[in-house]
Amino acid sequence: MELLAVEAAGRGIAVRAAEEPGLAGPAYWYGGPVAGARLANRLGFALLEPDDGWLAELPEEFTGRRVRAGTLADAWAIEEPTFVKPPRDKSFPAAVYTDGSRLTPALDPTTPVLLSDVVTFAAEYRLFLLDGRIATASRYAVFGRLDPAPLDPAPLDPSPLGADRADRAAVAEITEFTDRLMAAAGRTLPSAVVVDVGQLLDPYRPGHRWAVVEANMAWFSHAYAADPARVLDVVLRAAGPRAHLRQRDLAFERH
Template identity: 75%
Template sequence: MELLAGEAAARGMAVRAAEELGPLTGPAHWYGGPLAGARLAGRLGFALLEPVDDWLAELPEEFTGRDIRSATVADARALDEPTFVKPPRDKTFPAGVYADGSRLPAGLDPATPVLLSEVVTFEAEYRLFLLDGRIATAGRYAVFGRLDPRPLRTDERDRAARATLAEITGFVDRLIAAAGHTLPSAVVLDVGRLLDPYRAGHRWAVVEANMAWFSHAYAADPARVLDVVLRAAGPRERVRPGDLAFVRH
């Protein structure tokens, strides 16, 4: 947040914390949590773009590398085998592998939407900030599930890193060609190298899609991250027609 605030200030934008907001003299943008964002959107006139809840579950297995389905907390409670369970958008409970449905946190509304996925292993995971279907900036954020940020740039001198970025770009290009119309024009896409026990090497797969205005930049370029955030959470009157279906209500 500090990196993005610094970049915004360098562009001449006024940066304010939500609890310190006073009268505004220009268009407003948002970077922060969904509850505060939803509360302030009407007052400040910005629109929040986000993927639809079942986007990941509707993707072909070619892009997910695993079986994923949309469900509810009630469905998850009935699980009798280890399953990866996550809320599709808000962080209402910790995403992770639950041994069975009884291990889910208590007190959850049974009707709360969730995504259920078979358990897989990602060797490495990368965060991509997409603008108009192209990678604006990217960085690694985890290795075997452990936080391990590293930049990933087009001018990268490391040959292996350049090869990784080329592979990711090719994968994203195929995904956008097949399902790009199902994502907002400014969005975060997490992808990973999925270890396959039945074949040598690895394959690329989508981890999830997220709201750019509520996503950690990790090692991505803050200037390019801000470009994506400004589109993803900017003045309602500037929302493009193709993005209207992705405005958070």
Template identity: 75%
Template structure:
């Protein structure tokens, strides 16, 4: 882990220590005494992966844009920062994975920094309203851990297992998603879903917000033991990577 810890890092570190694993700051690692795993940012992770022998699993940049609208609930397309600079109406703009700039609704392209690399990939989508947002840690296509993290865009973490009917609705939605698109995701990954409000009538529908790397995702109120199980698969020894996960290994 990085030396500067977040609350998720502290929770996962405590859980890993309880399992007999050594938790070290990335800056202090000279060589791995055994199998190495990673939780932290992509830059440091990529720098250490070759030397310590771990592989980082991540979804493809265009995964969300390639989903049927049945699962996204709104049009989503892949583009570049150069394209985003040209937008002339309110649009939700986000980097697919690396958080190179804030994901947000931009009134037009002038709101994006001019210092960005024009070739940086982005996702563009219509502006919609999510009543609530949930983070799901998936392992082999099943929900291993989950948490609500926001309500109407404001941070409001709450354990998923305390929302009985909501948890059941999410599980049914994820089952359909995995059945339709399972091979397009690594076996250990984070998928955020939300209650997308219907524009024309009362009520909501479930929709995918994005997919992320489990080794770089905040746990919010999810069970840290279950989150760690997903992280260990998502950023563990290269020799343990399943053949089906090889296309998802970060170069």
């Protein structure tokens, strides 16, 4: 948040905290969904987000695993290890649950969830997408442990600053995978969005394959080691004045 605030200030954009008195729009937003929803109408910004069921509707070619959309009641009924997560908020921890009894009973049983096969990602990357192209990217985890590293797919520099050999090799693969994903499903996402992808290990085949981890709201996504200037470009589109909302993005506005 601090890096984006510095970048915004450098562009002449006033940066204010949500709790400050006297806020007036039109405005842009970077922060949580609860406060964002509360302030959106008063400050005149539109919050773009992917559909809750987007990941579940992708072909397995892109997910590398079975993913289905359901409710918390469906999750309570699972009888085998399943990765369960909220589609967009943090109402309960995203994790592998051995059975439904380990999920919190305190939430509404109609709460949306995503349920997927348990898989292993060797490395995971956060892509900030603008108009279907990667604006900037960062590695954020290795075997599930936080390990950010810069990754700059634009332009395709054979030795991007700060990237190790494995990440340099990943640049072209990530770009090719993302191009295929956007060609197949780009219209089902907002024009400004975050998509996380990863190297999915398959115990039955050597090497790895690329798969989508999830899609997220750009205005509520950690930048990790991505270029703050390019991240801000995506955030300004994803949570900017409603008067600037593009026709194609009307279906993705949070209400």
